[in-house]
Amino acid sequence: MATKECDACDAFKEAYIRAKEEDAVIIKSPVGMPGRALKNAFIDKMNVNPGKVTYCFNCMKGCNPATAPYCISMALINAVKGKLDEGVIFCGSRVGEINKITTVPALMRELTV
Numbered sequence: 520m521a522t523k524e525c526d527a528c529d530a531f532k533e534a535y536i537r538a539k540e541e542d543a544v545i546i547k548s549p550v551g552m553p554g555r556a557l558k559n560a561f562i563d564k565m566n567v568n569p570g571k572v573t574y575c576f577n578c579m580k581g582c583n584p585a586t587a588p589y590c591i592s593m594a595l596i597n598a599v600k601g602k603l604d605e606g607v608i609f610c611g612s613r614v615g616e617i618n619k620i621t622t623v624p625a626l627m628r629e630l631t632v
Contacts, residue, residue, distance in 0.1 A: 520610075524623045528601040532620055534559075534608050540615035546607070549587035550579050555612060560604035561597075565589055 520527060521535045534557055544558045546565070549572075556562060564570075569588030576592040584590075591607070598606030621629075 521617050521620050522623050527599040530601040531599050534603055535617045538614045543610050543612060543614050549591050550581040554609055557608040557610050561606055
């Protein structure tokens with residue numbers, strides 16, 4: 520995600536760069552599946568007072584807008600557009616190791632050395 524080729528906004532990429540390992544938390548998706556995401560205002564809000572889904576993209580089998588705590592599509596769209604406190608920023612457990620925006624070729628070289 521933190522590459523020049525990624526078309527997400529700079530604020531989204533910077534969230535990965537600022538993240539520490541302890542910022543990654545396990546959350547429950549609208550269909551009950553676990554995922555790892557960066558803890559932010561959106562995650563805090565969903566833990567205390569889940570929202571009400573007002574529009575459904577029908578993107579996930581098993582998602583019921585009547586009982587879903589949030590719309591995963593809108594949460595992802597918001598995050599990549601820079602509305603970080605209104606979205607989910609999924610990440611891996613090693614997110615704390617990301618310290619710069621690089622290029623895909625440079626990242627591949629780094630990962631395969």
